[in-house]
Amino acid sequence: xxxxVTDILKSNNTPFYIFxxxxxxxxxxxxxxxxxxxYPNYQVCxxxxxxxxxxxxxxxxxxxxxxxxxxxxxxxxxxRIGYSNDKIVYNGPSKGEMAYEHLLNxxxxxxxxxxxxxxxxxxxxxxxxxxxSIGIRINLDLGGNFIxxxxxxxxxxxxxxxxxLIKRTPNLTLVGLHCHISRARGLDAWxxxxxxxxxxADELIDGTPKYISLGSGMFADMPSYLKEQFGGNxxxxxxxxxxxxxxxxxxxxxxxxxxxxxxxxxxxTVVARYFSFASRVLSIKxxxxxWIANMDGDYHNLGEICTMKKLPTSxxxxxxxQKFYNNVDIMGFTCLEQDVxxxxxxxHLAQGxxxxxxxxxxxxxVSKPQFIKPQSPIFVKRSNGDIVQIARAETFDDVFNKFxxxx
Numbered sequence: 001x002x003x004x005v006t007d008i009l010k011s012n013n014t015p016f017y018i019f020x021x022x023x024x025x026x027x028x029x030x031x032x033x034x035x036x037x038x039y040p041n042y043q044v045c046x047x048x049x050x051x052x053x054x055x056x057x058x059x060x061x062x063x064x065x066x067x068x069x070x071x072x073x074x075x076x077x078x079x080r081i082g083y084s085n086d087k088i089v090y091n092g093p094s095k096g097e098m099a100y101e102h103l104l105n106x107x108x109x110x111x112x113x114x115x116x117x118x119x120x121x122x123x124x125x126x127x128x129x130x131x132x133s134i135g136i137r138i139n140l141d142l143g144g145n146f147i148x149x150x151x152x153x154x155x156x157x158x159x160x161x162x163x164x165l166i167k168r169t170p171n172l173t174l175v176g177l178h179c180h181i182s183r184a185r186g187l188d189a190w191x192x193x194x195x196x197x198x199x200x201a202d203e204l205i206d207g208t209p210k211y212i213s214l215g216s217g218m219f220a221d222m223p224s225y226l227k228e229q230f231g232g233n234x235x236x237x238x239x240x241x242x243x244x245x246x247x248x249x250x251x252x253x254x255x256x257x258x259x260x261x262x263x264x265x266x267x268x269t270v271v272a273r274y275f276s277f278a279s280r281v282l283s284i285k286x287x288x289x290x291w292i293a294n295m296d297g298d299y300h301n302l303g304e305i306c307t308m309k310k311l312p313t314s315x316x317x318x319x320x321x322q323k324f325y326n327n328v329d330i331m332g333f334t335c336l337e338q339d340v341x342x343x344x345x346x347x348h349l350a351q352g353x354x355x356x357x358x359x360x361x362x363x364x365x366v367s368k369p370q371f372i373k374p375q376s377p378i379f380v381k382r383s384n385g386d387i388v389q390i391a392r393a394e395t396f397d398d399v400f401n402k403f404x405x406x407x
Contacts, residue, residue: 002316004381005278005356009316012389014280014354015297017365017378019056019390024274025383027220028063031270034238035262039250042262045089047216048074050267050362051275055380055390057081068265072096089213089263091137091178093150103132110135110178110213112151117162124172135176135211136162138200142189148181154200163204177201180215180265187236187244190218194248201260208256212249213263220269223312226359230309268305268362275361277301277376279341280318281353284328291328293349298332299339301376302357303364310342316354324348330355334372370399 004018028044035042045068046060052074057067058081067078070092078088085107090099093112100123103109111117111134124132136159137151152159166174177200179193193214201209219235227235236244246262253259279297286292299306313330326346332339341357349355368375374394381387 001276001356001358002314004379004387005276005316005354007387008278008379009354012377012379014278015295015301015376016278016393017301017360017376017391018276018278019053019361019378019380020274020276021059021380022383024056024059024271025063027273028060028065028270031220031238031266032063034242035246035264038242038246039259039262041259042246042264044270045213045263045265046270047265047267048077049366051271051365052077053365053378053391054081055378056271066263070095072098075099075102089178089265091180091265103134104130108135108176108211110137110176111162112137114152114158114162117165121165121169121172124169128171131171131173133173133175133210134166135178135213136174136204137178137180138197140179140181140184140193140196142181142184142192150180151178154196154203159204174205175210176212176260177204177209178213178215178263180217182217185217185219185236187240190214190241190245191248194245198248198252208253208258209260211261211263213265214245216265216267216269218264218266218269220266220273222273223358225312226309272303272305272362273359275359275364277357277360277364278316278354279357281349281351281355282333284323284325284349284351291325293325293328293330293345295330295332295341295355297341297357297376298334298373299341300334300368300371301332301364302341302360303362303367305359305362306341306357310344311360312358313342313345313347314356314358315347315349316356317348317350318352318354320350320352322348322350322353370394374399 032044045066047068049070066087067083068089069075069078075098085102085105089108090102091110139151139153166172197212218241249262279295281293282296283294327344329340330342330345332341377393378391379387380390
C-alpha cells in the first residue's frame with residue numbers, strides 16, 4: 001500500500017482514499033463460497049449505505065451481488081448502475097416515493113412498520129391490475145438491555161395486524177422476511193438470529209418463504225492490530241458463522257423441495273478493510289504536556305470505527321527528521337475537540353509525513369459532511385496493478401451551487 005500511496009503522491013496532494021480491488025474481490029468471493037458450500041441458495045446483497053462508491057457498487061454487480069438500498073437516492077444509484085428491480089432489495093424505516101415504482105416493477109421490498117404496511121395496502125388497492133409481493137422486517141430481541149428500533153416484534157399486535165392486512169389484500173402476498181440489528185456480531189447473536197427468523201417463517205408465511213434475509217453485522221478478516229482490540233482469537237471466521245447460523249437454515253429446509261433464497265446484507269464485512277486513507281501531518285505541537293499532530297484529513301474521513309478503536313496506521317516519511325513520540329494524539333482539521341483520528345499514537349513522526357489509516361471503508365465516504373472542507377478524491381488499485389482515480393475531490397462549487405447568492 002505504501003508504494004501505491006507514493007505513486008499517487010507523484011501527481012496528487014493529500015488527503016485521498018485508496019481502494020484495494022483485488023483484496024475486496026478475494027474477500028467477497030470467500031464469503032460467498034463459504035456460505036454457498038453450506039447453503040447453495042445463498043445470495044449477497046451489498047449494503048449501499050455503508051459505502052456507495054459507484055465503482056464498488058458496480059464491482060459487486062459484476063460479481064453477481066444484489067443491491068441493498070434504504071432510500072430513493074440509493075435506489076436511483078442502483079438503477080443508474082444497471083440493476084433490474086428484481087436485483088434490488090429496498091429496506092429501511094423511511095423509504096421514499098420510489099419504493100412504489102420499485103414494487104410496480106417487481107422489486108424486493110421489506111416493510112418496517114404497521115403504518116408502512118397500511119400505506120402499501122392502500123397502494124395495492126389502487127392498482128388492482130397488478131400483483132405485488134413484499135416482505136416484513138422482524139425485530140430481533142437478542143437479549144441484553146438493547147432494544148432495536150427496526151422491524152415488528154414476533155407475536156405482538158402490530159405484526160399480527162400487518163400480516164392480516166396483507167393476507168386480506170387480494171393482489172398482495174407476503175413472500176419473505178428480513179431482519180437487521182446493529183452491533184450484534186457474535187456467534188451467539190447469529191445463532192439466535194437464525195432461530196428467530198425460522199420461527200417467524202413457520203408462523204407467518206404460507207408455505208416456504210421466497211427469501212429470508214439475515215441482514216448484516218459479521219466480522220471479517222482484519223489487520224491483526226485491529227483484531228486484537230476486538231478480542232483476537234474471539235473474532236469469528238466465515239466458517240464460524242456458517243456453523244452457528246447458516247447450518248440451522250440448511251437443516252431446517254433439508255427436506256423441503258423448495259428452499260428459500262438466503263440473503264445477507266454485508267457492508268463493513270466486505271468493504272471496510274479494503275479502503276485506506278492517506279493524510280499529511282501539518283504540524284506537531286505540545287500543549288501543557290499533551291502532544292498533538294494536526295492532519296489535513298479528519299475523523300469523519302475514517303468512519304465511526306475510529307471513535308471506538310485505534311485504527312492500524314503506517315507512515316511514509318517525507319524527508320524531515322523524525323522524532324519518537326510515546327503518546328501523541330493524531331487530530332483532524334476540524335475545529336472540534338472530539339476530532340481525534342487516533343488517540344495515544346506511538347512511533348516516529350515528523351511534520352510533512354504521510355499517515356495511512358487502514359480499514360476505513362465502512363461509513364466514512366458516505367458520512368463525511370461538507371464541514372469546513374469538502375470530500376477527498378478516491379483512487380483504486382486495480383487487480384492488474386493499475387492505479388485509477390474513481391472520484392475527484394469535491395470543489396467549492398459542489399458545496400455551494402445549491403445555495404442562492406442572489407441576495
